[in-house]
Amino acid sequence: MRYASVSDLVNNGRAALAKGPLALVFAEDDVELDSTLRHHLDLGFKRVICLMPESFTIDPGLDDQVVRVTMDPANGAAMIDAVNRVIGAAPGQWIYYCFNAEYLFFPFCESRSIGEMLAFHSEERRDAMLSYVVDLYAADLGRNPDAVSLEEAQLDRSGYYALAREDAQNNHAPKDRQLDFYGGLRWRFEEHVPYERRKIDRIALFRAKPGLRLRPDFTFDDEEYNTYSCKWHHNLTAAVCSFRTAKALKRNPGSRDAIATFGWHNSVPFEWHSRQLLDLGLMEPGQWF
Numbered sequence: 001m002r003y004a005s006v007s008d009l010v011n012n013g014r015a016a017l018a019k020g021p022l023a024l025v026f027a028e029d030d031v032e033l034d035s036t037l038r039h040h041l042d043l044g045f046k047r048v049i050c051l052m053p054e055s056f057t058i059d060p061g062l063d064d065q066v067v068r069v070t071m072d073p074a075n076g077a078a079m080i081d082a083v084n085r086v087i088g089a090a091p092g093q094w095i096y097y098c099f100n101a102e103y104l105f106f107p108f109c110e111s112r113s114i115g116e117m118l119a120f121h122s123e124e125r126r127d128a129m130l131s132y133v134v135d136l137y138a139a140d141l142g143r144n145p146d147a148v149s150l151e152e153a154q155l156d157r158s159g160y161y162a163l164a165r166e167d168a169q170n171n172h173a174p175k176d177r178q179l180d181f182y183g184g185l186r187w188r189f190e191e192h193v194p195y196e197r198r199k200i201d202r203i204a205l206f207r208a209k210p211g212l213r214l215r216p217d218f219t220f221d222d223e224e225y226n227t228y229s230c231k232w233h234h235n236l237t238a239a240v241c242s243f244r245t246a247k248a249l250k251r252n253p254g255s256r257d258a259i260a261t262f263g264w265h266n267s268v269p270f271e272w273h274s275r276q277l278l279d280l281g282l283m284e285p286g287q288w289f
Contacts, residue, residue: 003069006051006082010089016067017086019046020093021114021205024086025100026071026079027052031148031247032101034059037066039103044113045096051082080214087208094118096205101148101243104131104204105274107236107285118205120288121236128225131204131238132160134282135184136270137246137262147246147262153270154263155241157280159183160200177227185245185262192255193245204240229286237284239277241270 001016003009009016023045027033033050037058040048050058051071058066072078083097096104096114106117121129138144139152160183164174181201186193202218203225213221220226229235246262249255270276277283 001067003067005070006085009049009067009069010085013067014089016047016049017090017093020090020095021045021118022086022090022093022095023048023104024083024095024097025050026082026097027056027100028073028244029100029247030056031146032150032243034062035150036098036100036102037062040096040098041065043104043109044115046115049086051079076216080216083214087212087214088210090208091210093208094205095208098204098240099242099244101247102133103241104238105241105277105283106238107274107278107283107288109274117236117288122207124230124235124287126230126235127209128203128206128220128227129236129238130228131202131240132181132282133184133200133202133244134239134241134277135186135200135245136241136243137185139263139267139269141250141259141261145250147250148243153243153272154267155270156184156188156264156266157268158266159187160282175223175226177229177231178223179228185249188264189249189255189259192249192252192258202240205238234284234286236286236288239283241277 003013023040025036027050037048037050047067049067049069051069053073054070134155136153136155138147138149139154141147162179162181165178165180166172167175180199182198183200186198190198203220206225249259
């Protein structure tokens with residue numbers, strides 16, 4: 001299925017939005033676009049919707065599995081607006097959003113589907129899930145100057161931390177069950193990253209409801225959606241393993257020549273398996289076993 005715009009999708013694509021969970025993949029460029037789409041199809045999303053420029057192409061074998069929506073390369077404001085418009089058109093559906101060269105992992109995703117995981121999460125009376133954006137990067141930038149390599153991907157095994165999220169409307173008191181998380185390339189190369197973009201937490205999975213709005217910092221206007229767990233025990237969290245920051249640092253004229261390698265003593269090969277992320281504490285199984 002193809003739609004000429006986001007407006008076309010929300011006005012005329014109700015069938016495409018009628019059954020979830022839905023995955024929205026925003027194509028900033030065409031790097032690893034096919035692998036991103038395949039990964040989320042394999043997780044069991046009922047609809048994978050790719051928002052991409054008309055000039056981009058995908059593997060013809062994916063045409064009958066992916067809903068394609070024409071959209072200019074996704075900048076922040078356009079992406080946030082598109083998610084909010086889909087929220088309005090798909091109340092009650094679980095929605096996930098990411099960019100190309102980003103890959104969702106959740107506990108035990110090798111043997112359990114996204115639908116099974118979200119059914120459990122819903123039974124715990126949760127309508128959103130905290131995700132950590134875990135930076136991936138190529139081990140050798142000489143062989144992979146764009147910093148992207150699925151075969152030689154690395155990640156940081158340590159260097160992650162959290163700070164209390166302050167409520168500016170309440171004398172900067174800590175918000176209940178909310179934290180700002182930091183780490184990865186945005187922490188190690190923070191001199192090249194604007195302050196407001198250094199956080200690595202993202203509410204990437206959520207249930208749409210009337211009036212809900214995603215904000216530019218990837219949090220929602222319903223504060224309960226931004227919490228990492230309910231009040232009585234820990235809940236599931238997920239990880240979005242992403243080459244996006246590495247790509248940006250190597251493309252930005254202000255940083256590309258200053259970075260010869262992303263490797264350091266805490267770099268380890270990425271195993272493309274949820275067990276590694278669980279062992280490193282980069283996602284939480286909660287009560288799901």
